[in-house]
Amino acid sequence: MGDLENCEVCARPVLELEGQFEILQPYYAESEDPAFKLAGWVHTLCLASSSLGASWARWRTQHFSGARGYEVASEAEGWIVLQDRRRRALIAFHTDGASVAAEHGNATIMPCPGGGCMSVERDAHIAFSDREFVARIQQELTTARSVPLSRVVDKLEIRDKLQWPAVLESGEYRFSRQLQGDWSPRSFAARVHYRKFLPEVVLSVWNTL
Amino acid sequence: MAFTDLTLQELDKIEHGFGTPEDKQRAAAVLVTQWLVTGGLTVLSVQGARNSRALASEPIEIIEQNGVKVARVLGESTPEAPSRPASHANGPNVNSTAESARDIEHGRGEAGEATGIGKPRMTAEAHALDGMGHFTLEFTRDLSPTARGLVRKLENQGWVRVDEIAKDDLVQISKWFNKEVAVVQSPYGRLRVILGTETGILKESIKEGEIFVVHTHPVMRSSPGHFGKDLQKAGRHVEAVVDWSGQVTYYSKSGIMNPRGADGILEPLIGYEAGFIDSDGNVIGFARVDIIDGPTGTTIKVTSK
Numbered sequence: 001m002g003d004l005e006n007c008e009v010c011a012r013p014v015l016e017l018e019g020q021f022e023i024l025q026p027y028y029a030e031s032e033d034p035a036f037k038l039a040g041w042v043h044t045l046c047l048a049s050s051s052l053g054a055s056w057a058r059w060r061t062q063h064f065s066g067a068r069g070y071e072v073a074s075e076a077e078g079w080i081v082l083q084d085r086r087r088r089a090l091i092a093f094h095t096d097g098a099s100v101a102a103e104h105g106n107a108t109i110m111p112c113p114g115g116g117c118m119s120v121e122r123d124a125h126i127a128f129s130d131r132e133f134v135a136r137i138q139q140e141l142t143t144a145r146s147v148p149l150s151r152v153v154d155k156l157e158i159r160d161k162l163q164w165p166a167v168l169e170s171g172e173y174r175f176s177r178q179l180q181g182d183w184s185p186r187s188f189a190a191r192v193h194y195r196k197f198l199p200e201v202v203l204s205v206w207n208t209l
Numbered sequence: 210m211a212f213t214d215l216t217l218q219e220l221d222k223i224e225h226g227f228g229t230p231e232d233k234q235r236a237a238a239v240l241v242t243q244w245l246v247t248g249g250l251t252v253l254s255v256q257g258a259r260n261s262r263a264l265a266s267e268p269i270e271i272i273e274q275n276g277v278k279v280a281r282v283l284g285e286s287t288p289e290a291p292s293r294p295a296s297h298a299n300g301p302n303v304n305s306t307a308e309s310a311r312d313i314e315h316g317r318g319e320a321g322e323a324t325g326i327g328k329p330r331m332t333a334e335a336h337a338l339d340g341m342g343h344f345t346l347e348f349t350r351d352l353s354p355t356a357r358g359l360v361r362k363l364e365n366q367g368w369v370r371v372d373e374i375a376k377d378d379l380v381q382i383s384k385w386f387n388k389e390v391a392v393v394q395s396p397y398g399r400l401r402v403i404l405g406t407e408t409g410i411l412k413e414s415i416k417e418g419e420i421f422v423v424h425t426h427p428v429m430r431s432s433p434g435h436f437g438k439d440l441q442k443a444g445r446h447v448e449a450v451v452d453w454s455g456q457v458t459y460y461s462k463s464g465i466m467n468p469r470g471a472d473g474i475l476e477p478l479i480g481y482e483a484g485f486i487d488s489d490g491n492v493i494g495f496a497r498v499d500i501i502d503g504p505t506g507t508t509i510k511v512t513s514k
Contacts, residue, residue, distance in 0.1 A: 003417070004412055004413075005412050014412075015413075016411045016412060016413045022408075023406070023408040023409040024408075025408060025409060025435075025438075026434055026435055026436070026437040026438055027338055027339070027426060027428055027434070027435040028338070029434075031434040031437075036437075039437050039438055040438050040441075041412075063338055064407075066340060067336055067337060067338050067339060067340035068336040068338060068387070068407075069334060069336040069343065086334060087333075087334075087387075091407065101406075101407065122367065122413075123366075123367070123368075123413075123414065124413040125413055125414070125415060125416045125417060126413060127417045182416050182417070184417050184418075186417065187416075187417035189416065192413075
């Protein structure tokens with residue numbers, strides 16, 4: 001399958017789409033706690049569904065608000081929103097373990113039901129053992145200049161692991177001549193464009209930064 | 210007063226370039242300020258920047274509000290004095306207007322826009338994750354010339370190719386962004402410095418065949434528990450973590466090589482010379498990285514210098 005990290009909860013691949021996955025670093029955690037075993041990559045949905053998500057929410061909130069200098073900006077609907085006004089950045093944790101982060105930059109936000117959808121764009125290097133699949137993606141990138149994000153999501157069989165599937169509907173990998181130089185028979189590289197969801201309570205803090 | 214063609218062209222660039230509406234408004238506001246300053250005014254801020262494009266066809270008046278001269282569209286109300294972005298504590302640098310506009314237009318990195326108007330950031334604060342350190346960094350005082358160049362490139366595209374990099378520069382860069390930073394190496398021997406997120410290095414930032422050489426941990430003291438995931442993913446070759454105190458911890462699939470102190474904290478590994486870090490503390494990479502395709506996947510073979 002894909003040469004990606006696997007979820008510590010469900011063992012399926014994790015596509016690194018902001019708002020859809022979490023990196024749980026061991027140095028946040030108390031190593032004696034049962035939740036420590038989840039350290040690594042997890043689907044946000046898996047963590048939020050796990051009874052251990054609350055521990056990670058607590059640890060991460062403590063670290064970012066205590067050690068890392070963020071201030072509590074808002075608490076509502078299970079979310080605690082931490083802000084760093086100097087950097088015009090925020091990170092929010094839900095009590096179930098989910099998180100979302102945002103930093104002022106080039107992102108645009110459009111209204112979405114229940115909050116806002118923020119644009120995300122970055123380089124993505126993805127490798128698969130299925131060379132035929134990679135060849136098809138490369139062909140489509142070369143000819144159509146883009147490939148729907150859903151193509152890779154479905155190949156990885158993780159559609160049911162998406163926390164906010166609607167916000168990814170228009171997501172796609174876009175051809176980049178620069179990144180084409182990194183292609184190999186088992187990997188492709190492209191600019192990935194998609195949106196991440198900011199719940200209303202998070203969006204309202206974002207608008208004040 | 211009238212806008213020059215050049216000013217209007219710059220406004221057009223801002224309006225049609227990349228950036229959030231807020232950023233565009235700020236850049237436009239700075240441009241207008243520069244235009245006013247050129248006209249002989251000394252201390253100005255621009256009110257009504259939410260529609261600065263409209264200023265092109267509107268008469269402008271200068272009023273004094275709370276002791277500050279403010280430009281506004283004639284007859285428009287000014288509800289509050291404009292708040293100053295934190296980065297303007299020493300006054301706006303009107304000479305950098307064109308550069309700021311270009312930064313936004315070309316979509317420069319997020320960190321560079323933390324100042325609020327798209328100018329490169331000149332100060333940063335960093336907090337060690339273990340609560341053992343809080344740093345205020347000044348760009349020219351606390352970053353070496355090499356690190357300064359790398360920071361600006363990382364702001365642009367999130368990675369930069371290097372021949373070598375001092376481990377202390379890695380630490381300062383990690384503090385500057387308050388994020389993790391990694392040095393990876395390709396089978397061709399090239400080193401790349403990659404900017405991670407606040408929570409780690411994204412797997413999708415790593416090209417096929419690249420291996421980790423060194424990465425940072427944003428803590429002042431390293432303990433074995435910090436290496437749980439690193440050890441799981443480690444290969445036979447030795448790689449290293451540099452924490453924010455500058456201590457290097459070496460590990461491989463076989464475990465952590467550094468000794469533990471009585472309190473369980475990892476201590477420096479005295480006398481060890483890794484092949485990928487020279488005696489001056491520069492990360493220089495492995496002599497050779499071979500990717501060997503096999504029936505069960507790829508195997509990475511690393512040869513030290």
